[in-house]
Amino acid sequence: MPWSDQNGNNQNPWGKQGGGSGGNNNQTPPDLDEVLKRLQERFGGFFGGGNSNNSNSSGGDFNLNKNAITAILGALFVVWIATGFYMVAADEEAVVLRFGKHTATTGPGLNWTIPYPIDRVEKLPVTRVQRLEIGFRQFGDGTIRKRNNESLMLTKDENIVDISFIVQYKIKSVEEFLFNIDSATKTVRDAAESAIREVIGRTSIDDVLTTKKAEVEVETQDLIQEILNSYGAGISISTIKLQDVQPPERVIKEFKDVASAREDRERAKNEAQAYANDIIPKARGESKKMVLDAEAYAKEVVERAKGESERFELLLTAYNLAPEVTRKRLYMETMEQVMTKADKIIIDGAVAGSVLPYLPLNKASGKVEVTK
Secondary structure (H helix, E strand, O other), X not given: OOOEOOOOOEOOOOOOOOOOOOOOOOOOOOOHHHHHHXXXXXXXXXXXXXXXXXXXXXXXXXXXXXXXXXXXXXHHHXXXXXXXXXXXXXXXXXEEEEOOEEEEEEOOEEEEOXXXXXXXXXXXXXXXOEEEEEOEEEOOOOOEEEOHHHHEEEOOOOOEEEEEEEEEEEEOOHHHHHHOXXXXXXXXXXXXXXXXXXXXXXXXXXXXXXXXXXXHHHHHHHHHXXXXXXXXXXXXXXXXXXXXXXXXXXXXXXXXXXXXHHXXXXXXXXHHHHHHHHHHHHHHHHHHHHHHHHHHHHHHHHHHHHHHXXXXXXXXXXXXXXXXXHHHXXXXXXXXXXXXXXXXXXXXXXXXXXXXXXXXXXXXXXXXXXOO
């Protein structure tokens, strides 16, 4: 802006006549108060002052505005310093980045750092178990949607199986988690898909569907952890849980029939085994009993034969000593044995006529015959 008016008068703020080429160059420097006064007059509207001609009033207003600006700047500085305080929760750790470079890691509680934009704080839930779904997505309203591009896999025997599972993981190193991987969710998902496909690729479909689910979970967890460790991801895999393992939807009916036939076969085998376990011990017991009975009978016959032979020898010795007595004794013993088995009543003939005939009707059976 020109310092001269339309009449050519010099109106510079120092109030001195501007010399031309032939002017006096040895002018004294302008007074500072005079300079501030003239600036206040020209730019009073900008600083909030009026157009008063009173120099003392203008200077006081300028000093007042300067103090107000200083107070505002001081308050803003205090507020800026206060923004450096931050709270870290009990399940978190905070990483302090100074111009993007890691400088410190702080634990739970109230902490302070140089405010933004010098320092920046990243808080990470280091003790919280995070969940990742592979092969399906579960929404807040409870609905579940399948992701066939993630769940369909090829087994060792070249069959296709549909697997959905859940990965649970925690952050074990906040520095590695922040600086070594770009997206934790994508990294864990890609590693989980790669690991499960490798494990399923060396397992037959029957083992996956029936007996080796736990082994698949353990092998998959170890392989995912190995992959993440090679990345330096700072992530620890807690568990792998298979949610749904089944054949593809198109052939699920046929697989169910096969599974039912397999269950029937196992049931028949179990029933046959149970029958065998029941009948074989019984047969073994019966055979052992028969052997023991035969041995006892043989021993009994032998002992009886020995006793009879000894008795006969004793009887022969007695007969040789007294033949008549022995013969009569043998006769009487024999008749005693025979007559004890006969149901007869013998009456001496001398008294037979005076005895009332006796008929044992209570012992008779069948037809009764009377002989005279």
